[in-house]
Amino acid sequence: MDSDGFEIPEGLFCYDVNGSCPKSIRPNSKRIPIYAAIGGTILITVCGNLVVIISIAHFKQLHTPTNFLVMSMAVVDLLLGSMVMPYSMVRSVENCWYFGDIFCxxxxxxxMMLCTASILHLCFVAVDRYYAVCNPLQYKAKITGFVVMMMITISWMLPAVVSFAVIFLGLHMKGVEEFYNNHTKCTGGCVLFLNEASLVFGSMISFYVPGVIMVCIYGKIYLIASKQARAIKGVANKAKEASRSRISRNRERKAAKTLGIVMGDFLLCWFPYLFCNIMDPFLNYRTPPVLFEVLVWFAYLNSTFNPIMYGFFYIWFREALKIILFGKGFQCGSSTINLFSD
Known part of the structure; x- marks a missing residue:
């Protein structure tokens, strides 16, 4: 019964209490395919990134600064797929949060942390590729094991501190508490509600500024790589050593191109959600919740696409996948197998 004495139909709300969020009413003919599609996406995300992590960790030939950054980024995507996406799936399909306010x-x-960590990893990968392609003679001196470890540490620690501080200290709600309590808050809901300052500052720091930096870096890499390619093409075949150096440099350019595509995929997947999110406060929070749910899942797909792109562009990924699937990775000395020719 509601406050006016009218009976509330069962199943229309997340909880049988006053102020409960309305529940999504979908027949099983729609609910089951949605769960199957999202569940399949989560499975591909987890398994694909797990293969990337195992491959780079196991095979010594893949122990390079770039690949350690890629492996750390794959850990970010793996955690997103295993710790965030399953709960988001239930919230999206049922329009209810059954896991408590603290866990919300x-x-x-x-x-928020994993999203920011992804783009920081991509930023540092861009820096790594810049030195590899544009300053190859300084690469080993500049990008040392210690430098890579610092990059990875910053990519994890900075987003973790900022994200958890903003949410648990309530900084994201300053000045909009009354609006949230009157128009959005309900029992059984879990909405990341951000004020204008949090949205603008957070989006600029975690997406727009790093995104512009990466575009500029990869733009310069592309120009220099194109110039190098033209120079190499114009030089006649020389000694074997020169040929070996040319192959190595071609590999560096290909790696830069591939990781540039990975970066472009990230920006394409996340931009619609972040643009809609940053505009929402200025539209008096009128964006339909269902649109947010669709856009956030489109953003999550970035973590699903990354290992698929590795499989498409990198021969080492395909070879490592074969070795892992056929159980050859458990054989003695498998870590020294050549996945590609030097």
Whole structure:
């Protein structure tokens, strides 16, 4: 019964209490395919990134600065697929949050942290590729094991501190508490509600500024790589050593191109959600919730696409996948197998 004495039909709300969020009413003919599609996406995300992590960790030939950054980024995507996406799936399909208010904050903080960590990893990968392609003679001196470890540490620690501090200290709600309590808050909901300052500052720091930096870096890499390619093409075949150096440099350019495509995929997947999110406060929070759900899943797909692109562009990924699937990775000395010719 509601406050006016009218009976509330069963199943229309997340909980049988006053102020409960309305539940999504979908027949099983729609609910089951949606769960199957999202569940399949989560499985591909987890398994694909797990293969990337195992491959780079196991095979010594893949122990390079770039690949360690790629492996750390794959860990970010793996955690997103295993710790964030399953709970988001239930929330999206049912329009209800059944896991409690505290875990809602943990989930939102983790989601924000992993999104920011992804783009910071991509930023550092861009820096790594810049030195490899544009300053190859300084590459080993500049990009040392210590430098890579610092890059990875910053990519994890900075987003973790900022994300959890913003959510658990309530900084994201300053000045909009009354609006949230009157128009959005309900029992059984888990909405990442951000004020204008949090949205603008957070989006600029975690997406727009790094995105512009990466575009500029990869633009310069592309120009220099194109110039090098033309120079190499114009030089006649020389000694074997020169040929070996040319192959090595071609590999560096190909790696830069591939990782540039990975970066472009990230920007394409996340931009619609972040643009809609940053505009929402200025539209008086009128964006339909269902649109947010669709856009956030489109953004999550970035973590699904990354290992698929590795498989398409990198021969080492395909070879490592074969070795892992056929159980050859457990054989003695498998870590020294050549996945590609030097």
């Amino acid at each position: 904050k943990v989930h939102s903080s983790t989601d």
